[in-house]
Amino acid sequence: MLLIFFGTLYQAEHGLYLAQKKFFDSLIIVDGFLVLPGVVLIMWLAFINLTTFLIFKFNYSWSKLGLFISHLGLVTLLLGGFYTLYYSKESLITVREGEQTNMAADYYKWQVRIVEKSSEIIIPFEIDSKNLSDGVKASFKKALPTLRFEKFYPNGQVFETPFAGTIAKELPLTKDFEQNQPLLIFTDIQSKEKVYLDDFNYKVLTSKNSDGTLNQMILERVVSELPISIRLEDVRRDLHPNTQVAKAYASTISVLDEGSKLSRKVEISMNKPFRYKDYTFFQSSYGIDSDGQEFSSFAVVKNAGRLVPYIASFLTTLGLVIHFIMQFLKFSRQRSSGGIA
């Protein structure tokens, strides 16, 4: 309980993502001298405790039917939680109106992709560490021999200034962790000039190898391929009359199954996602880019165990209600028969 309480306080300071990583998804929490069990560890303990209790110690009788069902539901709920924790996958897909894609970007994971003549090197890294690991730095050195890696900003921006030229500035990490824009700074060994690599406007950096061939370097979110392609036909935003308060967002998409030629139209709106096998697509955001083109973002969640919590909550609630009604009946029977209460 205390963990949840302090974890929640921590969220106010550092945003949802970091708090979740530190308090809720980890086995142990280390903060200075303090070592605490993480929420996941407690959940595992609770799971083991509950299961053994139900198997070995539970006093099976009809009067405890409700209790049994509800505890069974809790075990199922925890199981579903573990499955989701270890196997579900979230990503984001952004499409402009009239365009088509089957690639979904990860929320938090980034990579540097270096394309040589025929081969491709991918250097993944995470931005919630202040410094890049030595391994990542070493692979930079190997892949980009003409550039020397200088600095890494988890959230940075490059400015053009009239007098000082181009400068890079580090920004504090945002609370919405997926909004951080990492920035890599290199120095060209020959010209001694600074070279910046960010994710702005599909920027591509080139570096010349010693044999004269060119490498292309791209910083991007880790992308994964979906089994279906999505084409954004139309996106719209309804406002409450005479205000800027949104009433609803909705997108019409065409879904193209892999292998088939036929597409079908689907509408996705708030509270009305689109499901495909283990994938679920949700309306996430809406916007207009610098070209005036409307775009729509969908959160894509892959979770095969998404029905487990439904069943579990149904079981637990059912058990609780059965138990409560039985207790209540017992109570009123005692009252009416002039018992002790």
Place this chain on the structure above:
Amino acid sequence: MRETALKLHFLRFYFLVLVILLSFSAVSAVEPNLEKIKSLSKPFSELLILDQGRYKPLDSYARTKLLQFSGKTSIKLNLSENKTRAGEFPASKPLNKTEKISYMEWFTAAVFEPDSIYSAKLFLINNPEVLTAINVAVDSHRRYSYDELRESISTLNQLAAQAESKPEEKRSLVEKELIRVSNNFHEFTQIASSFSLFQRKPMLADLAKPELLIALGINEGGENAEISLFNIVGKASELEQIINSKSALKPDAVKLGFVLYSWIESYREYLNIFRREEVTAILANPLPKDAAVSQEGHLEFVNPWTYFYEIQSHLGRVAKRTSSRLRRTNDRSVLGVHEDHEDDENAEIGVSLHAHPDELKVLANASKLDSLRYCQKLQQAYDTADVTVFKESVKTLNELNFTYIKSLNKSQPKLSLELLYNRVNPLANAQLFYLLSLLVLVFRSMVFYGRKPSGKSISFLNSISKSFDAGKFASAFFLIGFGLHALAIMLRIFILERAPVSNLYETFVFVAFVTALLGLILKFITKEKEISTFLGSLSAFALLLIASKFVTDGDSMKVLIAVLDSNFWLSTHVIAEMIGYAGVSLAGLIGHVYLIKYLIRQRHLSLNESISADDPYHNFMVSVQSHHTLVSEIDLKFLNKIILGMIGFGLCFTFLGTMLGGIWADQSWGRFWGWDPKENGALLIILWTAITLHARLAGYIKDFGVAVFAIIGTMVVMLSWFGVNLLGVGLHSYGFTEGLVINLLSYFFIEFVFIFAVIFLQRRFLNRIKS
């Protein structure tokens, strides 16, 4: 360079015109005609408007605005004594120097005769530093009139703009207050000028010579009639003709045209300065489908001058598209300025009209719009104090709006229901009845205080309270309160067409209702009628009191943001959650009663010496409960069962609600659980209630401990209820509220003091029993 100079020149002009138009009769301050205002405010309150995305009666708007400006629903007017007119007041009746008028009366005066209430103390300014900053003398009532602030408005604007340029979390209290006051001032200015189009201005009468009016074809009201801008609007093309002719009327026509266009332009500037979306449709007008502006998809209703603003911006676009050539050759905008002195007569004022032909057409059409014509009729009926015409105009305007809304296939606004809600004010009255019920019970036990009911001496008071069955009265009051409470919730459901739990205010109202309902159920299924009434009244009253703290924030019937706009989930998830809150809160309340009864019993068991606790709350509860002088163990057992029942009930519903929330989250965000603060809060409640039940089962706590745990359970509920919102992160923080931290902390402090005092006393009594 020249262009900038031109722009500045314009701006100065607009400002000048605006000031002249708004404050023209300020020299001869008009006294409000109270009788007229009173008779017209009721029909005016029934006018349908669109505000904050919702159709509502003007009544609701006026109420919200006066609350927003002054923090009250009525305002005092200062009347000078010599202003009495014969026949209006009987001579014998002494004249009050101040007169209190309702929000609707204030609003009526503000719209139709703004000059008359400029001296009313309207704007609440809490921070004296604001007043020092803008050079206004501090008043002990903390409220200041429009007249007082007008002198310093430019300073206020500059300071507010400066404060606004800072990020929100870095603004000081004074800066926040500056922004608030400045915004309120401008909103009031908007309200006060919403009918200026239809008001007859003496200045216009000077300009509009009879011959000119005849030439324009305006013959309304004969020779000495004062005309309003609206009269001239429809004659814009005739005016243009005269200006372009060699007629002798030309100089007058130019002046009149200048005033007309400056009026529109000045509001355009005004609206450009203040963000567009903040402009409220003070007077809703459906735009006809063929009107040039209805292309703006989201703009459905406007007030008269925003309507002209839209015309202007539309024409701006037309002009851009069709004729940049026209602009080059003429070097003029809509309100053209001659720099080249080509026309001697015009050069005198440097202004001429060169309106686009489209614009003249739109203006002429506008003057024929039914909605605007009836607005003019409203103003005229006000001026002549004609109640019948006024009522009819309101009715016609509403009919126009209703037909328009119908054509949009939207559900009809529940105008009369909302008016009923505003007039009956059921929640405030329910609160009052709960309080009455409590007072009766408290008074009754005060009478018995220190007296044993089994004692032989029958006092006078005792005999009174026997013939006058206080318990019956208390439960009658409780039932009336409950009925009103239910009515309020029903009305809100019908008016808003959604589950009554969509903001912090509504959740408190709803949970108060559920606790009262639980009290009622207890009353029927148990023998403890009085204690059930007491619990129901106390919890409902306390929660409504908290709710009423939120209502001053403004409109409690705001529209929902997109993610919450789902009736099914809102009505299942939130309601289940709230019923759970109600159960756990009530358990905590009964926990208090249990502990106090327990202590009383312990005290009697230990010694017959009376020990008074330092806690005044304790004393109060003792007095409430002391008529059960000797608390039996059966009583305590009963209370304990109820506490456990309520905790179990709360656990069931909180769990159900949280899981439904998980399912909703899975449906709309793609995850069942995301460790969001509100989710954590709900989890805390579930865990705490589960811990309580398990600890009792395992024998860690007994009945006494259950009561203490129940009280802590209520604290956990409060923490999750708004403590989490105070953090301001996460997906549930829609109802973010400031300034609650201190209240919440002091609540926790008091509860802890209470618990420690109880435990301390319990130890003492137990020791005494042992020895």
